[in-house]
Amino acid sequence: MTREVVPGTVYVVGAGPGAPDLITIRGRALIEAADVLLIADSLVDPAHAAAAKPGARVVGSSARTLEEITGLMTEAARRGEVVVRVHSGDPSVYGALHEQLVALRAAGVPVEVVPGVNSALAAAAALGVELTVPDVAQTVILTRAEGRASTVPDAESLRSLAAHGATLALFLSANLIDRAVGELIEGGYRPETPAAIAYRVSWPDERLIRCALGDVAASMRQAGIDRTAVVLVGAALGDDAAVEAARSRLYDPAYGHRYRAAGEA
Numbered sequence: 001m002t003r004e005v006v007p008g009t010v011y012v013v014g015a016g017p018g019a020p021d022l023i024t025i026r027g028r029a030l031i032e033a034a035d036v037l038l039i040a041d042s043l044v045d046p047a048h049a050a051a052a053k054p055g056a057r058v059v060g061s062s063a064r065t066l067e068e069i070t071g072l073m074t075e076a077a078r079r080g081e082v083v084v085r086v087h088s089g090d091p092s093v094y095g096a097l098h099e100q101l102v103a104l105r106a107a108g109v110p111v112e113v114v115p116g117v118n119s120a121l122a123a124a125a126a127l128g129v130e131l132t133v134p135d136v137a138q139t140v141i142l143t144r145a146e147g148r149a150s151t152v153p154d155a156e157s158l159r160s161l162a163a164h165g166a167t168l169a170l171f172l173s174a175n176l177i178d179r180a181v182g183e184l185i186e187g188g189y190r191p192e193t194p195a196a197i198a199y200r201v202s203w204p205d206e207r208l209i210r211c212a213l214g215d216v217a218a219s220m221r222q223a224g225i226d227r228t229a230v231v232l233v234g235a236a237l238g239d240d241a242a243v244e245a246a247r248s249r250l251y252d253p254a255y256g257h258r259y260r261a262a263g264e265a
């Protein structure tokens with residue numbers, strides 16, 4: 001089924017973590033239909049730009065301000081062009097999406113968001129782990145250390161989030177990793193808590209390192225990783241007996257539900 005592409009609309013598309021084939025079919029079709037393609041070129045593979053139709057205007061956004069980006073999108077949409085804004089991963093997570101939506105809506109420009117594969121979820125896939133193992137962890141926290149360009153609300157300090165003991169995905173924190181790990185341990189994770197460093201997931205130079213939380217900073221330094229990494233933390237990443245034995249009731253032969261009677265093998 002092909003969806004109608006409406007000229008004069010801005011489509012914000014999540015390109016996924018890196019590999020060009022980890023974009024949705026809808027996202028790819030929009031890139032092919034774009035008259036103007038604005039790409040977050042610091043994290044999005046140039047192969048996406050190469051899929052644009054001949055004559056499409058391709059613009060990198062990494063060296064531009066919000067005003068320049070939204071101004072360019074607004075003008076092109078008002079000319080009746082199909083505008084596609086490509087973000088890494090999913091646009092709704094650390095994608096500076098909100099401020100663009102506010103500006104486009106204020107300008108009366110129709111906008112539609114197309115989701116993408118978030119890099120923490122791509123990291124879980126690459127590691128071959130479930131982030132929500134039954135009876136071990138049923139909550140995933142996506143968060144970051146406070147950085148130079150972004151403050152974090154007090155109630156969301158790493159110390160306070162750590163108290164939940166949930167699975168936690170740490171974004172945008174590779175260069176702040178000593179402080180971040182320190183706060184997570186002060187907040188309640190044991191230094192032995194299983195962790196994984198996922199660098200440039202799905203890119204040709206992807207690196208996956210499993211270690212204990214207390215060793216994360218040293219492992220990253222040793223591997224020379226100081227950007228584009230997600231750090232996953234939590235008991236669900238472990239291989240101890242509790243994790244190995246965990247299973248959901250849904251597929252338990254003794255548990256019946258509308259699609260299967262209890263007692264069937």
Ligand SMILES: C[S@@+](CC[C@H](N)C(=O)[O-])C[C@H]1O[C@@H](n2cnc3c(N)ncnc32)[C@H](O)[C@@H]1O
Pocket residue numbers: 017018043087088089090091092093094095117118119120170171172173198199200201202203227228229230
């Ligand atoms: C500006 S945020 C964008 C996040 C993106 N919207 C997402 O949904 O994954 C950039 C941060 O996302 C993470 N990231 C993005 N792509 C990644 C990848 N391929 N591998 C590991 N981490 C990645 C890193 O933490 C990086 O510092």
